[in-house]
Every structure is written in structure tokens, then in C-alpha cells.
Amino acid sequence: GAVVSQHPSWVICKSGTSVKIECRSLDFQATTMFWYRQFPKQSLMLMATSNEGSKATYEQGVEKDKFLINHASLTLSTLTVTSAHPEDSSFYICSVRAPYGGTEAFFGQGTRLTVV
């Protein structure tokens, strides 16, 4: 069964609006979740590390004020794309790691964002 649930699976929004994407860890509590982005024919690139109860850690080149991350509970992290523009159109996907020292990474279904 699914370990990670991501919602919505796709969304179309108007330029200038904000979009929230949810990532839920279903099988275990996750103090850390990861947000990746994938442009067409490109690799998945890590955007930020979401930490429960503290600020997210952003990768170089990722605007923290544009991509707001909230890790409100041990099973939920949200990514909000603020003031979205067409260049933000991409596939966003979250990941959690197996607990108790586990190294396997599990991914959500991904969210296809299209900004028009």
C-alpha cells in the first residue's frame, strides 16, 4: 500500500495566485520530509528539506519566500507556491525516509502544477 500520499495530483492555476500541495506520511511519523521538483526531461532536483517543528532548509537557488513549507505535524508537510508564474509549472513530489535508521526513500504520487 501507499506509504506517502500527496494531494492534489494535478492543479491548474492562474498566474499570480498561490497553490498549496499536501504531503502525508501514512505508515509512520516523519520528522523530516523532502520536496523535489522535476522539469520535463530533467532529473528530480531537491528543493528543500521540511523539518517538523522548525524551519525548512532550502537548497541553493530555491526562493524560500516563494516556496513556503510548513511541517505542522509528524505526518503532514505542505508546500505553498506563492504568486505562481508559468515558469513554476513543474512536477512537484515529496519524499519520506523509512524510520528507525531506515535508508529507503518513499515518494508520493507527485503533483503536476500548470500555471496559466
Place this chain on the structure above:
Amino acid sequence: KQEVTQIPAALSVPEGENLVLNCSFTDSAIYNLQWFRQDPGKGLTSLLLIQSSQREQTSGRLNASLDKSSGRSTLYIAASQPGDSATYLCAREGGSEKLVFGKGTKLTVNP
């Protein structure tokens, strides 16, 4: 810069053929390497995880090997089936829990 390269970028084979997908990485200080499958517009499904102390892992018709000294991993698929058609991604972890992905190999298995 950590880089992961996957060759070939695309592969088309007839059903039943055995095939090998290649993954190379520039940093030999690897913590683990994981292979994933991605169907069009979908998320990633974990296939095999090889920890740095291991040389290979097997699951059904899949076998993945890891050679840290040469910076290479291979994914072997035996007796390929049309249902194996997907993009296969490899990702390395250097110990920070962050995964660095290759661009993937798009596999098409023709009936």
C-alpha cells in the same frame, strides 16, 4: 558537484529480452544507491536499495549491483515484459539523506 549519469537515455527492446541499465556517479563517498521506477505523470516506486556495504540486491526479475570503486551501478532486468515499460531512475545518497538523481532511462518493451 555531485552528478549522476544514466546511460542510455532511452532503450527499446522486444519482449523477453534481458537488459542492463547503467548508472554512474562522480562521488565515490556513497551512503546508498536506490533504483526507482516512474510511470508517465506518476510518482516514484522504489525498486531496489543497495547500501554502501552491499554489492548487489535482487528482487524478482530485477538485480542491481553497486561498484563504489568505479562509481557505477547497474540494474539488470531479466525476461523483460511490456509492463516493465517506464522510466528508471537511479539516485545516490551521500549521507545527508538527500538524494541526487540521474535523468533516467526510458524503457520501452515491445510485445
